[in-house]
Each structure stands twice: as structure tokens, then as C-alpha cells.
Amino acid sequence: MQGLTDRVWMRSREEEQGPVRVYRPEGYPFPPARGREGLAFNGDGTFAYIAPGRGDRPGREVGRWRSAPGDPARITAEVGGARIELNVLEVTDQVLRLEWVSP
16 A cells, blocks of 8 residues: 555654554654554555654554455455554555454
């Protein structure tokens, strides 16, 4: 999916309304926050889930991701023994909007 891969996306809770999660590229001028969740979809199929850890330093769990055959907007990621299903609603250079189908 064009624009999704090979970058780190950090969650922008301030912009969220309802079930859609909003992410911005790493380096975006976010307002101050105590740690942010992030995602990285790499072109080689690796995936990273980034979460605030001890002392607000980010921790990273690495797994794999893939698009559904015939539907590149439907993504399955496996990380840390968990399976995550996502729908990509929008991806541009400046924003990624996702619907988390599971968990």
C-alpha cells in the first residue's frame, strides 16, 4: 500500500474521534504527551509495535504483517503472539487512519 511502508507512525490520540485511530509520521510536532504508541510496516514484511515503556522510553515488539489477497487495505499483523486485524481507511504522507478490527 503506497505510503504505508518503511516509516514509523506515531499515534495522535488528540485527533481521534470514535473507533478510528489516527497516526502521524515520526517527527511530527505533537503536543507534549507521556509516551506514544507507534507502528512500523516495513516493505520486507516485518512489523513493529512501539509502546511506551519504563521511564516513557519506547519499547518495541517485532513481528510480521501482510495485506489480504485482493484487498490491500485489510492488514493482518502478528506480533508478540497476538494477531491484529486492521483496515486502512486513509494513508497519505501526513496521516494514517486505521480501524482496529481485532483485538
